[in-house]
Amino acid sequence: MKSRFAADEAERRVRAVRDDPAGRVALAAEAYPAALVGYGRAELAFLRWELARGVLHPELGSPWWRAVNDRLLRDKMEGRILAAEGGTASTPGARGWQEFLAAPSPSSWYRAHNRSVVSGYLDHVELAVNECAAERFMINVTLARMLFTHALIERPGLLLGRFARLGPRAGDPRTRSVGLFLNLRNVFPEVYPLGDISVEQVITLEGRVARMIDYGLIVPKLDATYDFAAETLQEPRLPALIADGVLRYAGPTVPATAFRADAITRLVASATRRH
Structure with a gap:
């Protein structure tokens, strides 16, 4: 009752x-x-x-x-x-x-x-x-960021390598630092619907810090992040939402080649690689 x-x-x-x-x-x-x-x-x-x-x-x-x-x-x-x-x-x-x-x-x-x-x-x-392709891209990035931030708490070594000790603090939902990952106000356009905005334009509009997070930290660890989430949340369908470095929830919205890393994001990806 x-x-x-x-x-x-x-x-x-x-x-x-x-x-x-x-x-x-x-x-x-x-x-x-x-x-x-x-x-x-x-x-x-x-x-x-x-x-x-x-x-x-x-x-x-x-x-x-x-x-x-x-x-x-x-x-x-x-x-x-x-x-x-x-x-x-x-x-x-x-x-x-x-x-x-x-x-x-x-x-x-x-x-x-x-x-x-x-x-x-x-x-x-x-x-x-x-939803339009750009909106679906934002939807996918939102999910990837949430799952990644959870893993910072429970499996920081999986995502940050030698900097694992920073994970629990950075991902704690009670701290301001978690806003780097979950506050999208300065990352994506604050309008709806997006109209004629393309996925490529959304990617271009991302600031340097957002690009470093998405393409230096998250994209290189997509498989590990979604496998972790599938296990922890007991939801085996999660890994099917990515493939070959592409976010595929509700259909692929952007090719893997669109995630071209610059020197800084490549450095971040290398520095946080699991050894």
């Missing part, structure tokens, strides 16, 4: 803010008890970026971005209710949030957050396919 109530109540609360972008932000923040508000820093910053882009607008926004956010909010609210009342979660994501609230840590936060987001991605491929 408690389990069914939690799922139904979570759905009711998400439905109440579905056409209210600012209400989505408030509901997302409400899922964190006062002692844990720091864990919501990166998530809420990302949500405000979505709000600024307009992707959550009930009429002019993106059905895909709205659906994925629905899933995250629903899982969070169900997990919050279950953490207080007890019961069994209806989804792996909700169970992750229940476990995070029972034993909060950077690792349990990423397992909860990323499992919910990954479920949203995999459940709504048909909506993503309808």
